[in-house]
Amino acid sequence: MARHTSVETRYYAERDALFRELQRLDRRSFLKVSLAAAAAAFTSGVRFHPHSFQLVAVADAATKIEPFTFAYISDSHLYKRELNDRFVRQLLRAVDDVNALDSQPDFVLFGGDLAQLGAHEELDLGAQILKNVKAPVRMMVGEHDWFLDLGDKWRALFGQETYSFDHKGVHFVVLMSVNEEDFWTKRGMTPDERMHTVAGLDNGIQSRFQVGASQREWLKQDLAKIPSDTPVIVFSHSPLYKYYRPWNFWTEDADEVQAILKRFANVTVIHGHTHQLLTNRIGNVHFHGMLSTAWPWPYAPEGLPKLTVQMNRPDPFNPNDGLGTGTVSVKPSGAVDKLYNLWNRNPVQVAAAYVDSGGTRDKPSAATLTSF
Numbered sequence: 001m002a003r004h005t006s007v008e009t010r011y012y013a014e015r016d017a018l019f020r021e022l023q024r025l026d027r028r029s030f031l032k033v034s035l036a037a038a039a040a041a042f043t044s045g046v047r048f049h050p051h052s053f054q055l056v057a058v059a060d061a062a063t064k065i066e067p068f069t070f071a072y073i074s075d076s077h078l079y080k081r082e083l084n085d086r087f088v089r090q091l092l093r094a095v096d097d098v099n100a101l102d103s104q105p106d107f108v109l110f111g112g113d114l115a116q117l118g119a120h121e122e123l124d125l126g127a128q129i130l131k132n133v134k135a136p137v138r139m140m141v142g143e144h145d146w147f148l149d150l151g152d153k154w155r156a157l158f159g160q161e162t163y164s165f166d167h168k169g170v171h172f173v174v175l176m177s178v179n180e181e182d183f184w185t186k187r188g189m190t191p192d193e194r195m196h197t198v199a200g201l202d203n204g205i206q207s208r209f210q211v212g213a214s215q216r217e218w219l220k221q222d223l224a225k226i227p228s229d230t231p232v233i234v235f236s237h238s239p240l241y242k243y244y245r246p247w248n249f250w251t252e253d254a255d256e257v258q259a260i261l262k263r264f265a266n267v268t269v270i271h272g273h274t275h276q277l278l279t280n281r282i283g284n285v286h287f288h289g290m291l292s293t294a295w296p297w298p299y300a301p302e303g304l305p306k307l308t309v310q311m312n313r314p315d316p317f318n319p320n321d322g323l324g325t326g327t328v329s330v331k332p333s334g335a336v337d338k339l340y341n342l343w344n345r346n347p348v349q350v351a352a353a354y355v356d357s358g359g360t361r362d363k364p365s366a367a368t369l370t371s372f
């Protein structure tokens with residue numbers, strides 16, 4: 001007689017198999033593991049979009065920019081393996097989508113919060129998975145990666161957290177926007193307590209995120225040599241504006257950073273951290289929030305930028321709803337068309353003309369499916 005296997009037993013058996021497979025991961029075995037992860041995804045009733053990443057196409061004939069694309073994946077929040085395997089499967093799915101692109105992107109940005117609690121095991125697991133991205137990966141740090149050891153492990157794995165590079169006519173800047181005032185020393189907190197406090201977001205103990213004076217000075221120096229008509233694309237983990245303070249959807253010195261960027265004709269800021277469809281424009285700067293691969297945050301009760309095309313509240317019983325990423329094209333003007341490729345809903349297009357016109361032209365179509 002066949003022995004009864006409980007749902008829990010089968011779940012743990014599958015989980016163990018996933019992690020065993022990950023330990024042997026290489027490019028040949030990766031597809032097998034990630035396809036198994038994708039097979040678990042539920043996409044019923046929705047136009048299927050295989051690309052769970054952000055794609056940016058840059059094309060600017062006027063300034064002789066050579067057209068190119070890049071993709072990104074953000075906010076995977078990996079836990080230690082004994083605690084959670086779902087977020088691992090979801091990051092695998094995103095990597096698989098990037099690798100499945102017909103035309104490979106020039107590079108892939110990882111948007112921060114690779115880990116959940118900055119644990120070395122979490123960061124190692126993330127690095128191991130991201131090694132399987134076929135295109136070169138550019139890394140950005142999030143607060144969940146940082147506040148256990150203040151960046152020691154992250155730097156050992158990925159290098160400096162603040163840097164810039166030029167790519168086919170566009171100047172890219174990657175900022176570490178989640179610095180905080182020291183709230184831990186005088187309280188005698190352990191590294192674990194510090195990390196858990198920051199991960200809490202709305203506990204009232206920590207300071208707000210900031211780029212900080214020394215990095216702002218670095219930014220000024222870095223941009224000093226860049227002509228004002230060069231398109232600039234900034235990657236920051238937190239939004240470089242003030243959205244909702246209690247949840248740290250906020251960068252305290254955002255005004256100062258925006259002032260540094262003011263002389264450029266075309267500036268785009270692409271950020272993680274908020275895990276939701278989010279669009280804003282302040283002066284010459286267009287801001288685009290990215291989706292997470294782990295969970296969607298709800299919209300804040302106030303301060304939501306008016307250009308944001310709101311996604312309906314996700315289904316709490318579907319772990320893939322509200323997740324995914326998308327496609328962004330940078331226009332000759334330097335502004336971007338952005339397509340959110342949601343895993344469980346039809347995509348939402350936010351055109352440059354919509355942002356440029358303050359929401360009067362090219363209004364995006366509403367997200368599909370009801371709120372839950």
Ligand SMILES: [Fe+2]
Pocket residue numbers: 075077112113142272273274275292
């Ligand atoms: Fe996050």
Ligand SMILES: [Fe+2]
Pocket residue numbers: 112113142143144237272273274
């Ligand atoms: Fe974050």
